[in-house]
Amino acid sequence: KNVIKAIKWSEMLDNIFDSNYKRDPSLLWQYFCSSTGFLRQFPATKWKWIDPVDLYDCRIRHWYIGAANSPKDVIILIDNSGSMMGQKKDIARHIVENILDTLTANDFVNIFTFSDQIDDILDCFGEQLVQANSANIRVIKESLSKIVTNELANFSAALTKAFDTLYAFRDEHGGANCNQAIMLISDGLPIIVDDVFDFYNKPPKPVRVFTYLIGREVPDVTNIKNLACDNRGYYVHLSTHAEVREQVLEYIPVMARPLVLNRTHHPVIFSQIYADVIVSF
Numbered sequence: 001k002n003v004i005k006a007i008k009w010s011e012m013l014d015n016i017f018d019s020n021y022k023r024d025p026s027l028l029w030q031y032f033c034s035s036t037g038f039l040r041q042f043p044a045t046k047w048k049w050i051d052p053v054d055l056y057d058c059r060i061r062h063w064y065i066g067a068a069n070s071p072k073d074v075i076i077l078i079d080n081s082g083s084m085m086g087q088k089k090d091i092a093r094h095i096v097e098n099i100l101d102t103l104t105a106n107d108f109v110n111i112f113t114f115s116d117q118i119d120d121i122l123d124c125f126g127e128q129l130v131q132a133n134s135a136n137i138r139v140i141k142e143s144l145s146k147i148v149t150n151e152l153a154n155f156s157a158a159l160t161k162a163f164d165t166l167y168a169f170r171d172e173h174g175g176a177n178c179n180q181a182i183m184l185i186s187d188g189l190p191i192i193v194d195d196v197f198d199f200y201n202k203p204p205k206p207v208r209v210f211t212y213l214i215g216r217e218v219p220d221v222t223n224i225k226n227l228a229c230d231n232r233g234y235y236v237h238l239s240t241h242a243e244v245r246e247q248v249l250e251y252i253p254v255m256a257r258p259l260v261l262n263r264t265h266h267p268v269i270f271s272q273i274y275a276d277v278i279v280s281f
Contacts, residue, residue, distance in 0.1 A: 003036045010040060017042035033058035035068075035253060037246075059249050060101045063271040069256040071106040071176030073129055073169060074099075075162040079186035080113040081153035088214045092185050093144045094241055095212050098248040099183060100140060103132035105272065108175040110165065111140060114158035116151040127161075129169050153186065156193050163200040166207060179255055181208040181233070187215045189224035201231055209233040210251050 010032060017030045021042070032040040039058040058064050076099060078084075078092055096111065103109055108129035111121035120126055121143050130136045162182045169175050189211075201207055209231035211224045216239040228235040234254045236247045 003034075003038055006034045006036045007038060010034065013040055014042070031058070031063070033061070033064045035059065035249075057245070059252070060098075060245075062104045065102055065104050065252070066106065066271040068252050070178045072108075072179040072181055072255060073166055073175040074103065074107060074109045074132075074181050074183060075129075075166055076109065076111040076183045077158050077162055077185065078111060078113045078147065079115075079153050079184075080147050080149045081115045081151060082149055083187055084149050084214075088187050089147070089149060091214050091238060091241060091244065092212075093147070094244045095185055095214075095238065095248060096144060097141055098245050099251075100132070100137050102249065102252065103137065105131060105133045106176060107132040108169070109136075109140070112158065112161060113147055114155075114161075115149070115153055117154070118158055118161050127165050127168075129165070129175050155186075155189060155191060156196055159184075159193055159196045160200070163196070163207065167200070170205070179208065180205070181210060181251075181255065183210045183212065183251075184224070184227070185212045185214065186224065188213065188218055188220070189227060190220075192223055193227070197227075197231060206232060208255065210254075211235050212248075213237045215239060 013032050017040075020030060021027050030042040034040075037057060037059060039056070059068075076096055078096065080089075084092060100109070109132045110125055110127070110129045113119050113121060121140060159182070166180050166182070170177075170180065201209075209228050210233045211228040213221060213224050213236065218237070221235075221237065225235040227233075232254075234251050236250060238244060238247055
């Protein structure tokens with residue numbers, strides 16, 4: 001229903017596209033991507049059914065991501081305690097891959113795994129945030145297969161490490177110099193970690209926290225849900241692979257809220273080149 005409503009709402013864009021083209025005939029393509037996932041394209045073409053199904057999603061293209069939210073520094077914390085085995089581990093990896101797909105070269109990222117101790121995802125990155133360009137994202141994704149689960153999860157130590165890394169990067173004037181976020185992926189938060197946030201997450205530049213809870217039957221979601229809600233973030237509960245992408249994309253409008261509130265001045269965002277692909281038949 002939301003998609004159909006958004007399609008009808010955006011029908012008047014066809015007139016805007018046509019007017020733009022008349023003013024500037026050199027325009028090859030015009031696009032509109034909706035947060036519900038559909039794409040409007042001008043000039044249009046009759047859609048042909050193809051097999052396999054085309055899974056193109058405009059919401060993970062750099063031109064959409066760059067315009068939808070501001071640059072950000074992101075720390076991803078992956079719970080690799082003994083309970084994160086089997087399907088939970090696979091879903092966690094899928095969540096991280098989808099988060100990485102939403103980052104652009106304007107963003108900076110690093111990943112830590114944690115159980116009783118905290119480990120860097122890549123030794124060469126260490127505790128530094130790295131630019132989320134295609135080369136760095138590729139090696140990070142390759143390293144996800146090497147995660148080994150063991151012991152119990154020390155959430156307080158992991159969150160402390162994340163805050164220390166983000167604040168050190170901010171003090172060095174590195175990274176995006178804009179939004180900062182922690183993304184926590186786990187199958188449950190058995191303890192309250194308010195003391196960590198009372199000490200670290202204070203104005204004027206608080207860090208947003210996004211939590212991804214994995215598992216069908218979770219006895220208590222209160223702690224991990226409140227962690228996100230109390231820190232200007234978003235909480236998601238995932239139990240299957242199929243729902244991962246749609247749920248991961250929910251963080252983007254939350255991260256974009258400062259831009260939405262800027263009603264008097266809407267800056268133009270320039271993205272990386274989005275070139276046509278020429279296919280020979």
